[in-house]
Amino acid sequence: MSVVKRVSLIFKAKANKQLDRLEDPRETLDYSYQRQLEMLTQVRRGVADVATSRKRVELQMNTLQQQQNKLDGQARSALGAGREDLAREALTRKSALQTQLTDLQTQYQTLQADEEKLTAASQRLQSKVEAFRTQKETIKATYTAAEAQTRIGEAVTGISEEMGDVGMAVQRAQDKTAQMQARAGAIDELMASGALDDVTSQPNDDIQRELDSMGASHDVDRELARLKGELDQGEAPREIEGSASGAGGTTGNGQAGRAADQPQAGEGS
Amino acid sequence: MIVRILGEGQLDVDDSLTSELNELDARLEAAVNAGDEATFRPVLTEMLARVRAAGTPVPADSLEASEVILPYSDASMDDVRGLLTEDGLIPG
Numbered sequence: 001m002s003v004v005k006r007v008s009l010i011f012k013a014k015a016n017k018q019l020d021r022l023e024d025p026r027e028t029l030d031y032s033y034q035r036q037l038e039m040l041t042q043v044r045r046g047v048a049d050v051a052t053s054r055k056r057v058e059l060q061m062n063t064l065q066q067q068q069n070k071l072d073g074q075a076r077s078a079l080g081a082g083r084e085d086l087a088r089e090a091l092t093r094k095s096a097l098q099t100q101l102t103d104l105q106t107q108y109q110t111l112q113a114d115e116e117k118l119t120a121a122s123q124r125l126q127s128k129v130e131a132f133r134t135q136k137e138t139i140k141a142t143y144t145a146a147e148a149q150t151r152i153g154e155a156v157t158g159i160s161e162e163m164g165d166v167g168m169a170v171q172r173a174q175d176k177t178a179q180m181q182a183r184a185g186a187i188d189e190l191m192a193s194g195a196l197d198d199v200t201s202q203p204n205d206d207i208q209r210e211l212d213s214m215g216a217s218h219d220v221d222r223e224l225a226r227l228k229g230e231l232d233q234g235e236a237p238r239e240i241e242g243s244a245s246g247a248g249g250t251t252g253n254g255q256a257g258r259a260a261d262q263p264q265a266g267e268g269s
Numbered sequence: 270m271i272v273r274i275l276g277e278g279q280l281d282v283d284d285s286l287t288s289e290l291n292e293l294d295a296r297l298e299a300a301v302n303a304g305d306e307a308t309f310r311p312v313l314t315e316m317l318a319r320v321r322a323a324g325t326p327v328p329a330d331s332l333e334a335s336e337v338i339l340p341y342s343d344a345s346m347d348d349v350r351g352l353l354t355e356d357g358l359i360p361g
Contacts, residue, residue, distance in 0.1 A: 002298040004290075007352045008273075008338040015334075117276055124278055127329035135332065158332035161273065169276045172341075 008161075015160035024145050025152045029136040032156050036129045039163050043122045046170040050118060053177045054111040056184050057104055063191070064101045068094050074207050081214050090207050100187065107180050114173050121166050132159050271327060272320050273335035275352075276342070280324025289319065290337070301349050309346050317342055 022028045071094040078086035135155050139148050270287070273279045293316045300309035317339060327333065340349050 002294055003301065003349065003353065004294050004297075004337045004339055007340070008335055010352070010354070011338060012334065120278070121276070124329045128332060131330035131332055154334070155332050157334045161334050161338070165273065165275050169341075172276075 011161045011164050012157060014164060015157040018160055019153055019156055025149050026140055026145055028156060029139065029152055032159065033129075033133060033136055036125070036132060036159060036163060039166060040122070040125055040129060043118065043125060043166050043170050046173050047115060047118045047122055049177055050111055050115045050173050053180055053184070054108060054115060057108045057111060057180065060184060060187055061101060061104045061108065064097050064104065068097050068101070071097070071207075074211060077211050077215075078207070081211070081218075083210070083214070086207055086210055093207075104187075107183070110176070111180065114176060118169060118173050121169050125162055125166050128159050128162050270336040271333055272324060273338045274317055274320060274342070275338065275340055275344075277321075278329075279327035279331070279333075279335055280320055281327055282320055282324040286319065286323050290316065293319070297349075301346050304346065306346060309349075313340060313344065313349075314342070 018032065019025065019028055022031060071090045075087040075090040075094070078084070078090060132155055135151075139151050139155070142148075143151065270282055270284055271279050272282045293312055296312045297309065297316065299305075300312060320339060340352055344352075
């Protein structure tokens with residue numbers, strides 16, 4: 001087995017180096033155990049880092065999702081108001097956000113998978129470290145240095161392979177997390193710099209401004225229609241008719257004036 | 270025999286799988302040596318799939334060393350080359 005045998009030989013060579021390091025093989029047990037505890041800390045930190053990164057991506061996804069929902073709502077309002085051009089613009093921006101969102105979703109899934117793998121690796125290592133500790137105490141209590149050598153060799157080789165594996169897994173997860181954090185940071189910066197404002201719906205973006213102003217004139221129309229309706233039911237319709245058209249004149253708003261003349265049309269829109 | 274898939278843990282695999290794994294391993298090595306990504310990826314994927322399907326997980330508290338160690342599933346050819354040198358990817 002060429003590739004795979006060579007890989008396992010290198011793992012064994014690394015373990016042997018560790019065994020040769022100390023004069024008394026029993027000291028190797030303690031030394032190895034210390035390193036195992038350090039590795040456990042390291043892998044747990046790795047899990048926490050990946051989780052933090054995943055949560056950050058999740059927050060960004062939520063933000064983009066909210067912006068998409070808002071654009072969707074704007075498209076609906078615009079269409080309801082007969083402004084297909086605005087609706088189209090809102091939907092175009094919505095679809096531009098989708099690219100970012102899809103990218104974040106992929107990142108999220110990768111981070112989630114990494115987190116699961118690393119958590120499992122951490123649990124495996126934990127079990128092995130516990131087994132090693134038990135064996136270490138037995139070996140130290142039962143055997144002389146010379147007798148213990150073989151058993152120490154087996155225990156250290158086995159756990160050192162696990163340590164090597166976990167160590168690489170942590171390293172890979174950290175590398176990937178760093179890359180993703182850089183990308184997440186770039187999106188955060190884009191959001192902060194306002195470069196995404198063109199495609200995201202800020203409270204005072206142009207689509208919203210147009211909808212607001214349309215909404216405002218509709219509100220005026222509705223209000224006028226309501227007043228007119230109230231006054232029509234009142235006792236002096238003529239005076240009221242006069243004051244309503246006067247109101248239309250003072251606002252200088254053509255739409256409002258029309259609405260005063262045609263209350264039903266104003267209400268319907 | 271005990272087989273480790275890096276990043277996934279150890280599996281106990283029946284020795285009858287050895288010849289098939291040897292054959293896949295030879296193809297993997299040829300692909301790595303030739304820098305042939307198009308062959309490398311499917312061969313690695315197949316190797317891991319065969320071991321996962323045929324193996325039973327080794328108890329987590331076992332301290333037994335593996336006879337064979339397979340690269341992690343998303344390893345690149347460069348990663349595999351790194352696994353083959355003492356100063357490469359394997360820490361320690």
